[in-house]
Amino acid sequence: xxxxxxxxxxxxxAELLEWIRGALPADYAGAGEDPxxxxxxxLKLRRELARRGWLTLAWPREYGGRAASHMTQVIFxxxxxxxxxxxxxxxxxxxxxxxxxxxxxxxxxxxxxxxxARGEVQWCQGYSEPDSxxxxxxxxxxxxxxxxxxxxxxxxxxxxxGHRADWIFFLARTDPEAPKHKGISxxxxxxxxxxxxxxxxxxxxxxxxxxxxxxxxxxxxxxxxVGEINKGWYVATTLLDFERSGIDYxxxxxRVLRDLAxxxxxxxxxxxxxxxxxxxxxxxxxxxxQAEASRILAYEVAWLQGQGAVPTRExxxxxxxxxxxxxxxxxxxxxxxxxAARLDRGTDSAPLRGRILRARFDCIAWxxxxxxNEIQKNIIATRGLGLPRSY
Amino acid sequence: MxxxxxxxxxxxxxxxxxxxxxxxxxxYVREMSAHPTGCRPDVWRQIADLGWTGLIAEERHGxxxxxxxxxxxxxxxxGAVAFPGPFFSSAVVGLSALKLGGNRExxxxxxxxxxxxxxxxxxxxxxxxxxxxxxxxxxxxxKGRLDYVPEVTSADLYVLPAVESRxxxxxxxxxPRGTDGLAAGKRWDTVSHDRLGELALDxxxxxxxxLLNGDDASTVLxxxxxxxxxxxxxxxxxxxxxxxxxxxxxxxxxxxxxxPIGSFQAVQHMIAxxxxxxxxxxxxxxxxxWQLERGGDAGNAVxxxxxxxxxxxxxxxxxxxxxxxxxxxxQEHDLQLYTRSAMAGRASFGDSRAHRDAxxxxxxx
Ligand SMILES: Cc1cc2nc3c(=O)[nH]c(=O)nc-3n(C[C@H](O)[C@H](O)[C@H](O)COP(=O)(O)OP(=O)(O)OC[C@H]3O[C@@H](n4cnc5c(N)ncnc54)[C@H](O)[C@@H]3O)c2cc1C
Numbered sequence: 001x002x003x004x005x006x007x008x009x010x011x012x013x014a015e016l017l018e019w020i021r022g023a024l025p026a027d028y029a030g031a032g033e034d035p036x037x038x039x040x041x042x043l044k045l046r047r048e049l050a051r052r053g054w055l056t057l058a059w060p061r062e063y064g065g066r067a068a069s070h071m072t073q074v075i076f077x078x079x080x081x082x083x084x085x086x087x088x089x090x091x092x093x094x095x096x097x098x099x100x101x102x103x104x105x106x107x108x109x110x111x112x113x114x115x116x117a118r119g120e121v122q123w124c125q126g127y128s129e130p131d132s133x134x135x136x137x138x139x140x141x142x143x144x145x146x147x148x149x150x151x152x153x154x155x156x157x158x159x160x161x162g163h164r165a166d167w168i169f170f171l172a173r174t175d176p177e178a179p180k181h182k183g184i185s186x187x188x189x190x191x192x193x194x195x196x197x198x199x200x201x202x203x204x205x206x207x208x209x210x211x212x213x214x215x216x217x218x219x220x221x222x223x224x225x226v227g228e229i230n231k232g233w234y235v236a237t238t239l240l241d242f243e244r245s246g247i248d249y250x251x252x253x254x255r256v257l258r259d260l261a262x263x264x265x266x267x268x269x270x271x272x273x274x275x276x277x278x279x280x281x282x283x284x285x286x287x288x289x290q291a292e293a294s295r296i297l298a299y300e301v302a303w304l305q306g307q308g309a310v311p312t313r314e315x316x317x318x319x320x321x322x323x324x325x326x327x328x329x330x331x332x333x334x335x336x337x338x339x340a341a342r343l344d345r346g347t348d349s350a351p352l353r354g355r356i357l358r359a360r361f362d363c364i365a366w367x368x369x370x371x372x373n374e375i376q377k378n379i380i381a382t383r384g385l386g387l388p389r390s391y
Numbered sequence: 392m393x394x395x396x397x398x399x400x401x402x403x404x405x406x407x408x409x410x411x412x413x414x415x416x417x418x419y420v421r422e423m424s425a426h427p428t429g430c431r432p433d434v435w436r437q438i439a440d441l442g443w444t445g446l447i448a449e450e451r452h453g454x455x456x457x458x459x460x461x462x463x464x465x466x467x468x469x470g471a472v473a474f475p476g477p478f479f480s481s482a483v484v485g486l487s488a489l490k491l492g493g494n495r496e497x498x499x500x501x502x503x504x505x506x507x508x509x510x511x512x513x514x515x516x517x518x519x520x521x522x523x524x525x526x527x528x529x530x531x532x533x534k535g536r537l538d539y540v541p542e543v544t545s546a547d548l549y550v551l552p553a554v555e556s557r558x559x560x561x562x563x564x565x566x567p568r569g570t571d572g573l574a575a576g577k578r579w580d581t582v583s584h585d586r587l588g589e590l591a592l593d594x595x596x597x598x599x600x601x602l603l604n605g606d607d608a609s610t611v612l613x614x615x616x617x618x619x620x621x622x623x624x625x626x627x628x629x630x631x632x633x634x635x636x637x638x639x640x641x642x643x644x645x646x647x648x649x650x651p652i653g654s655f656q657a658v659q660h661m662i663a664x665x666x667x668x669x670x671x672x673x674x675x676x677x678x679x680x681w682q683l684e685r686g687g688d689a690g691n692a693v694x695x696x697x698x699x700x701x702x703x704x705x706x707x708x709x710x711x712x713x714x715x716x717x718x719x720x721x722q723e724h725d726l727q728l729y730t731r732s733a734m735a736g737r738a739s740f741g742d743s744r745a746h747r748d749a750x751x752x753x754x755x756x
Contacts, residue, residue: 133716135647158717204720204727279744331705334734338745339517339539341738342587346580349538357582360734364712365720372716374657390656391648 005071012068013075016054020083023048028084029353035207038086039164043119045087050119055093063101063109064117070302074247081251090243091123091161092116096169099239103186103227112167112188124191126156126170126213127236134375136171137180137233141215143172143187149221150174150187152195155214158369162198162211165191169239175230186232188224195219205361241310243370246318247298249363253326254291256359257284259352260333267351274336283332287325294321313384316376323366323373330360394674396464403461407468410441415472417725423475424584428511428545430476435508444482445506447490452502454486459618459684463625463677470629473728475584477511479619479626480541485512487618488550492563492603492611501548501565513546515539515590516616517739522592524553524562530599533564533572533592543575543588550603551590552612563608564601571595583728583735620740621679621693624700627736628673630729631700631707635665637726638711645716652714661710672696672703694749701743704733 005013023045049055058073059065068076080088088094097116100109115121132139141154152172162168168189175183189196195218200208227235261284264275274280298318304311333356334341345354367373381387396404414434423429430438438444446462448454455461462483469478482505489501489512504510515537522535533553540549550565566573572595576588604611639662642653652658679696682689708730712719719726737743 128717131646133647134652135649138647138649202722204722204724204730206722210717279747327709331709334738335743337738338742339519339738341742342581342583342585342735344580344582350580354580357734364709364730365717367713368716368720373713374655377657391650 005075009069009072009075012072013079016076016079019052020079020085023085024083029355042086045085046089046119048119049087050117055087055089055119056097056117058094059097059117060101063097063113070305071299074299074302077247078251081248082255084255087119089116089119089122091125091165091169092121093119095125095239095242096123098242099235100226102238103235105223107223108188108226121167122161122165124159124162124165124168126159126162126168128158129155130157134372136236137184139171139173139184141170141172142176143174143185143220145174146219149219149223150225152187152189152215152218152220155212157212158201158210159198159213160210162191162213163200163208167191168196168213169226171232171236174232178230181233183230184232184236185229186226186235187220188226189218189220193218193220203361204364205358240371241315246294246301246315246322249319249322249326249366250291250294250298252359252363253287253322253329254295256326256329256333256356257287257291260284260329260336260356263352264336280336287329287332290321290325290328294318294325297321313380316371316379316384319370320367320373320376320380323363326359326363326366330356330363334360400461400464403457404464404468406441407443407465408471410437411468411472411474415474417728420473420475420725420728426475427586428477428542429584429586430478435476438478439508443478444508445486445502446482447486448502448506452498452506454502454506459622459680460677463622463680466622466626467629467632470626470631470732471633473583473630473725473732477513477542477545477586479622480514480546481505481510481512483622484514484516484541484615484619485548485550488512488514488563488603488611488615489565491614492550492608493565494603497565497600497603505548510547511542511545512548512550513540513542514615514619515541515549515551516612516619518552522551522553523556524564525556527596531564531597531602533566533595533597535592537590537592539587540575540590542586543590544578545586546575549573549590552608560607561609561612563603563611564597565603566595566597566601570597581735582738583731585735616740617689617693618683620697620746621676621683621689623736623740624672624676624693624696625680627700627704627733628669628676630732630736631665631669631704632673634707634711634726634729635662635669638662638665638714642714658714661714665707665710668703668707672699675699690749691753694746695753697741698743698746698750701737701746705730705737708733 053066056065057068057076061067093116097113100112127136129139143150143152156170168191170187171184172187173183174185195216197214199212201210201212203209264280265273267274269277301311301314301318337351340351343350343354344357382389442455443465445454446457450456485505489498505512517539518537520536520538522533522537524531524533537551547568548565553562553564555562572593574591578586578588581587642658642662643651645652675696679692682692711726715726718724
């Protein structure tokens with residue numbers, strides 16, 4: 001056992017931190033203040049990350065990556081998240097690209113990986129449908145053979161960044177007679193293809209983040225089918241393994257906790273700074289310990305991956321812990337703000353620029369997306385602990 | 392003990408439910424978020440005609456002379472539709488302030504128009520800043536700023552505390568809008584689109600008739616905070632109860648894996664937990680209303696009720712979101728209206744820390 005990072009890892013962290021210090025505008029308040037301004041900054045920083053080879057840190061060298069260890073990636077994600085630096089590319093660089101390395105054809109890798117590596121293309125994920133959320137394999141979008149390709153009809157929903165995306169990877173049913181997992185295929189499509197319509201959905205925080213996407217007789221060339229026909233479920237789940245990383249949730253929670261600690265030091269309560277009050281200290285201590293426990297579990301996931309293992313149970317635990325922690329931390333934050341917890345970012349006197357309230361809204365979605373926490377617990381109990389399935 | 396309602400109370404509840412659920416739809420509530428008073432004039436008129444704006448006013452003032460339990464019944468139903476508007480500020484805290492703090496002339500002057508819904512009262516109970524009052528001729532000069540002023544831009548009458556500059560005593564004034572030197576700031580951006588903001592008093596001159604409760608007003612203010620907190624707890628539980636109903640309904644309808652999600656025990660347990668939270672907190676909230684009606688010290692009853700409601704209301708919404716999945720995370724879905732109300736309710740009339748001492752006192756701590 002050795003609970004410390006290697007010299008090389010620490011050196012990487014120092015180099016990254018140095019860059020981060022220069023990368024953000026002085027008054028940058030963290031994503032969410034102004035989605036459009038943030039988006040421009042996001043694209044700018046993404047290209048810079050690409051130039052530095054950090055967008056493709058995890059990719060193998062043969063695809064121009066750095067073949068960085070899982071632990072180095074954790075460090076990268078932690079520091080970027082903690083400092084609220086936009087620019088990372090979850091859908092393209094983290095999810096789709098490694099999936100194509102496993103399941104894509106040579107031609108697909110040649111065509112699709114370089115633009116992702118250069119930070120020039122935005123992908124989105126067309127998995128969920130109105131009637132298929134947790135039960136993803138029940139999806140109904142249809143792709144029917146049509147000449148040298150497929151004609152696609154159906155509706156995708158909750159597509160994050162669908163309105164920003166150049167390309168979409170999606171699942172469609174190619175054999176309606178087969179058992180539900182065995183009739184699905186994985187496709188790629190240009191978002192500008194005729195027949196694709198994007199309808200915005202405003203979320204409960206009042207922001208436009210996700211969308212409904214309809215496919216009406218959308219033609220997708222066969223060259224954009226990934227893996228074999230009707231074997232898309234394997235491709236889809238490979239990708240999901242790249243999606244789930246608890247470290248991002250935990251890092252966000254740690255950052256909010258630190259901001260709150262600073263607020264508590266600076267804010268007077270009845271009889272001295274809030275930070276001196278016993279009940280406040282007790283909550284901080286408990287949350288900080290939970291945060292550290294969650295963090296070390298996320299490190300374990302990275303370590304296991306580095307050993308070549310597939311830590312399904314630990315990854316699910318990490319997602320549950322991190323998302324729950326963020327909900328607890330932000331909710332504690334609102335309690336700490338007391339009467340001022342009501343003030344949103346449009347009010348000048350809103351503490352921490354209303355960021356805690358915004359984060360409180362935002363993280364309501366976290367135990368829901370990327371596999372609900374109930375589904376994660378089903379996985380922990382059945383696949384992880386060998387308990388019998390109930391259905 | 393009697394947990395039941397009288398026939399008259401049941402009629403009030405059924406009438407309120409019927410009216411509010413048909414009038415205050417999700418679309419209406421959203422529309423009101425930007426409205427200057429938070430209540431469409433025709434709806435406010437109907438509420439006045441139903442006798443709610445004067446529910447606790449005496450008959451000689453045109454009121455219905457009903458008590459806190461009846462008021463709680465109406466407020467629970469309002470919570471159940473996340474009803475926006477100045478009702479709480481005016482007809483609950485405003486009328487209570489005048490009943491507790493006004494002399495006969497002041498009551499006769501101010502209560503009737505509030506009771507008939509013609510005027511809106513705003514009582515400042517949560518300000519983090521203070522106004523000072525100095526004698527000026529036969530009246531008073533008021534100077535300072537107040538924040539967390541309800542119905543800040545639409546109130547006709549502000550009831551506000553001020554510190555007597557010489558004695559340091561807290562006084563309570565009732566000042567009409569339009570008084571020289573009184574300026575309402577703009578409405579704040581808040582989680583549930585309520586109408587809070589700041590009020591500046593720049594040497595505002597008010598007559599002696601504006602001073603409520605001649606002497607020290609801290610007892611009255613304390614009582615008003617209890618009325619506000621106790622009934623806010625009721626409102627929050629009204630919201631939580633409706634969220635429970637919505638979730639039961641949705642879980643019975645939404646299917647995944649070929650069956651309703653409500654058949655999964657993971658989902659059932661979340662909903663059962665919501666029901667446990669609502670039931671336990673609801674009784675405490677009604678007990679607080681009952682205690683307020685009965686008179687005497689209501690500090691413990693209200694502290695317990697508000698603390699429990701604070702914890703229950705937000706928890707219930709959180710569980711409801713989890714059961715609803717992505718659909719509940721949209722602006723289109725009504726659930727967010729309740730989540731916003733719960734967050735606002737928890738922060739108003741005393742957050743949990745503020746009520747902790749009252750609860751600890753029940754343990755002798
Ligand atoms: C902010 C946000 C962004 C998203 N972005 C994307 C995206 O970019 N692309 C995309 O494809 N999707 C996206 N999603 C969709 C997300 O993947 C789904 O919300 C998720 O899979 C859950 O599906 P659902 O919302 O339909 O809920 P449901 O599946 O209907 O679940 C409702 C409730 O039932 C429970 N439940 C369901 N089945 C079981 C079971 N077997 N056992 C126990 N409990 C069960 C769930 O845990 C939940 O509590 C996003 C969602 C959100 C909120």
